[in-house]
Amino acid sequence: MELVIRGGKVATAHGVVVTDVGIDGGRVVQLGGTLSGTTELDATGRFVLPGGVDAHVHLTDPYSGPGEHSWADDFTTGTRAALAGGVTTVGNMSFHRRGEQMLDGLERDLADAKANSLADYFMHPVLLEPDEVGLAQIVEAAALGHPSIKVFLSFKRFDRNVDRFLKAMRVAAAAGVVVAIHCEDAAIMGCCGEMLAEQGLTEHRHYPETRPVEAERIATERAIGFCEISGAPTYVVHLSSQAALDACRRGRARNLPLYVETRPIYLYLNRDRFDEPDGAKYAGAPPLRLDADRDAIWAGINDGSVATVCTDHAPWSLAKKLDPSLGPSELRQGMAELETLMPMLWSLGVATGRISVSRFVEMTSTNAAKLFGMYPQKGCIAPGSDADLVIWDPNETRVIDGGSMHSNADYSPYDGWSVTGWPTHTLSRGEIVAEGSRVMAEPGRAICVPRRPFERP
Ligand SMILES: [Zn+2]
Known part of the structure; x- marks a missing residue:
């Protein structure tokens, strides 16, 4: 074999066993038994986890004008951060x-990722125009191996186009396409922004009031109704509140194909952060909520109501986040989370006893791989699976310093936090792509992960 990993605690969604892992041709070929490798890694005392599958990142620029809009990371810097943190596949x-048209954007981003990505990738085309062409392209994209929008x-x-979007969901249902939905109500947010402006409340700290829970709850209820009527597999992205989660629980109890993603910031931070002088650095959409919401989402992770924790990685420099010319409705949304996704969830989830190692694996890898049609090539450790593996030291502690990490963002929302549980090695299709925090992978090595249409897990 090309590579054997010795003596690690091999973790999957089903449990943890101490065994050796044999890798050849980029795949896992054998677990346990007699193995010898050209290269051998000793993982005694450490875990061997499936590489993270982060189904929600922003590594391409959505706008065309130069300088008009630009997140700090591209495919190269973003996936460098991903690999350093144990994430081997990004969506x-x-x-x-x-x-x-939708397919033009998809083609451009695929070419970008092919040339520049370090980690394997897949794409969710954004449906902006649900006209006849848009609807036809949902089916075309799925046939090309991109069964999600x-x-x-x-x-x-x-x-302005509710009826057309609902039609798009029927088309998606028929084609086995997952519909990922950002659930915040545009009219409510517009109204809230207007009311704040009328009261002269223009400071950054009012950001949460521009996007209240009601906007999220109403939009989530609508998405669930659309899911129910259309039958489209529906993936609620970055859920942040107890009210929205309760709505999803009710939908899931009706056996709808409804799945919930949450995002790291909602598990570790609350809205008091906006009272800090630089609170705008925590702006994400939806905004940070209350402790009760945070606790509800942790409970949702444990009871299976929440399927994935994905980053919504969309980083900015601190100066751009704190730009004083922006009103509370205009703050730049998003932050760098790819490198800290798995360590933070381990440190605050597994190490604290809130979640099991198997649940960690499901949340960071297995469930996303299943929902987006890549399982068992991705998301598990079994003979035949891609050898996307993370050798994980559960005892290593580092203090977060976003300025010295791999993302081009010059800060992390967790700067100064002491975090326990880090990768010692990250493998992508059998290749050691990161060791410690050093990333060896080069742009252009990654593949677009082949995907199948949605099947109910
Ligand atoms: Zn996003």
């Missing part, structure tokens, strides 16, 4: 630009 939101209820264009 990018692929926007098309003015004058383009993204829809934003937070964009005003949604309310």
Whole structure:
């Protein structure tokens, strides 16, 4: 064999066993038994986890004008951060630009990722125009191996075209396409922003009031109704509140194909952060909520109501986040989370006893691989699976310093936090792509992960 990993605690969604892992041709070929490798890694006392599958990242620029809009990371820097943190597959939101169709944006982002990504990738084309061409392209994209789309209820264009978007969900249902939905109501947010402006409340700390829980709850209820009527597999992205989670629980109890993603910030931070002088650095959409919401989402992770923790990695420099010319409705949303996704969830989830190692594996890898049609190639450790593996030291502690990490963002929302549980090695298809925090992978080595249409897990 090319590589044997000795004596690690091999973790899957089903449990943990101490065994050796044999790797050849980029795949896991044998667990246990007699093995000898050209290269051998000793993982005694450490875990061997499936590489993370982060189904929600933004590594391509959605707008066309130079300087008009630009997140700090691209495919190279973003996936470098991913590999350093144990994430070996990323799902990018692929926007098309003015004058383009959905497939044009998809093609451009695929070419970008092929040339520049270090980690394996897949794409969710964003449906902005649900006209006849848009609907036909949902089916075309699925046939090309991209059976998921993204829809934003937070964009005003949604309310102008509700009937067409609902039709798009019927098309998606028939084609086995997962519809990822951003659930915040555009009209409520518009109204809240207007009321704040009328009261002269223009400071950054009012950001949470521009996107209240009601906007999320109402939009989530609508998405669930659309799921129920259309039958489309529906993936609620970055759920942040107890009210929205309760709505999803009720939908799931009706056996709907409804799945919930949450995002790291909602597990570790609350809205008091916005009272800090630099609180705008925590702006994400939806905003940070209350401790009760945070606790409800942890409970949802444990009872299976929440399927995945994905980053929504969309980083900015601190100066851009704190830009004083921006009103509370205009703050730049998103932050760097790819490198800290798995360590933070381990440190605050597994090490604290909140979740099991198997649940950690499901949340960071297995469930996303299943929902997005890549399992068992990705998301598990079994003969035949890609050897996307993380050798994980559960005892290593580092203090987070976003300025010295791999993302181009110059800060992390967790700067100064002491975090226990880090990768010592990250493997992608059998290749050691990161060791400690050093990433050896080069751009252009990654593949677009072949995907199948949705099947109910
Ligand atoms: Zn996003």
